[in-house]
Every structure is written in C-alpha cells, then in structure tokens.
Amino acid sequence: MNPLDRLIHPDERVALFIDGANLYSAAKGLTFDIDYRKLLDAFRSHGRFIRAYYYTAMVEDQDFSPIRPLVDWLDYNGYTLVTKPAKEYTDANGRRRFKGDMDVELAVDLLQASGFVDHAFLFSGDGDFLAAIEAVQRRGMRVSVVSTIKSNPPMASDDIRRAADNFVDLADLANLIGRPPRERSPEPRYDYADDEDR
Numbered sequence: 732m733n734p735l736d737r738l739i740h741p742d743e744r745v746a747l748f749i750d751g752a753n754l755y756s757a758a759k760g761l762t763f764d765i766d767y768r769k770l771l772d773a774f775r776s777h778g779r780f781i782r783a784y785y786y787t788a789m790v791e792d793q794d795f796s797p798i799r800p801l802v803d804w805l806d807y808n809g810y811t812l813v814t815k816p817a818k819e820y821t822d823a824n825g826r827r828r829f830k831g832d833m834d835v836e837l838a839v840d841l842l843q844a845s846g847f848v849d850h851a852f853l854f855s856g857d858g859d860f861l862a863a864i865e866a867v868q869r870r871g872m873r874v875s876v877v878s879t880i881k882s883n884p885p886m887a888s889d890d891i892r893r894a895a896d897n898f899v900d901l902a903d904l905a906n907l908i909g910r911p912p913r914e915r916s917p918e919p920r921y922d923y924a925d926d927e928d929r
Contacts, residue, residue: 760882
C-alpha cells in the first residue's frame with residue numbers, strides 16, 4: 732500500500748520542503764538512493780500538488796562540485812532550487828570544511844507557504860524546525876515530517892516527530908521513491924558540518 736494514500740486528502744494543496752543534506756544523510760543511513768523523478772511523481776499524483784522546494788548550500792570556488800549534477804537536474808525537472816554559498820572554515824584537526832545551513836531559508840518559505848498550502852511535507856528530521864512547524868500549524872497548515880528513526884543513529888529528533896501531524900519513515904517510502912541498486916550512480920558528497928543539536 733502506498734503510504735501517501737492515507738496521508739493526503741484529494742482536495743489538499745500540497746508542497747514539499749526538502750532539506751537536501753538531511754535527506755541525503757537519511758537515505759545514506761538506510762542504504763538506498765533517492766530517485767527524484769519518482770519522488771516528484773509520487774506526490775504529483777496526490778492532492779493538488781503546488782511545488783517541491785529543494786534546499787542546499789553550494790561550494791562556489793570548486794572546479795567541480797559533486798552535488799552540481801543533481802542540482803542542475805532538479806532545476807530542469809520540476810523542483811524549485813533554493814541555494815546559497817557554503818561557508819568555509821577549518822576544523823579542529825586543521826582540515827578545510829564547509830558549512831551550509833539552509834534552516835532559515837526553509838523555515839521562512841514554510842511560513843510564507845502557509846497562506847496557500849494546506850499540507851506541507853518536510854523532508855528533514857532536524858529539531859531546529861520545531862518552532863516553524865508549530866507556527867504554520869497555528870495558521871491551519873498540516874505538516875508531515877519525512878525522515879527516519881530506522882538508521883543508526885536515528886535522523887529524526889523526538890521533538891519534531893511529536894510536533895508533526897504525521898511522521899513518515901523514509902524507509903517506508905523506499906519502494907516508492909528509491910532507485911534500484913543496478914541504477915545507482917556515484918553519490919554526491921555533502922562535506923558540510925552536521926548540526927549537533929538534532
């Protein structure tokens with residue numbers, strides 16, 4: 732059974748808010764790849780689909796960014812890309828690292844969407860979105876969180892799971908939006924520092 736059948740009412744206006752780095756980590760923890768065409772098709776066939784937003788930071792000064800092919804594909808295939816330059820820093824071991832936190836951009840867009848979206852699917856388990864979820868719920872928007880507690884460690888915070896109208900474990904969508912193993916291509920690497928306070 733398709734888990735989306737029971738979650739989305741036929742007349743609901745639906746939008747997706749995808750925290751790219753968080754979804755990548757969750758899928759990697761479950762050892763499957765996301766097929767973004769299948770993901771979009773799965774939601775387009777339910778409710779009144781409005782838009783799919785994909786949030787990611789980009790390393791601007793590299794000759795080749797491992798995430799660039801994915802971002803370009805998404806941009807040409809129905810996703811609304813929200814990007815910003817990743818910030819460079821040196822970690823405690825002297826390694827060059829990048830931080831690219833898109834939480835503020837995603838939260839602001841979620842709040843703005845509450846005027847024209849009935850049901851938001853937030854693809855992130857980051858507890859930092861708790862206040863934004865509660866704010867849009869007060870405006871009448873339903874929020875379903877898509878992440879996982881079946882990875883080690885779990886990617887979804889307890890707070891965000893409790894606050895959501897529905898929690899959808901990404902593992903339960905693997906057959907619907909996953910890419911078969913023979914189609915796997917090299918994974919884009921996110922070398923951004925993870926937020927410690929999930």
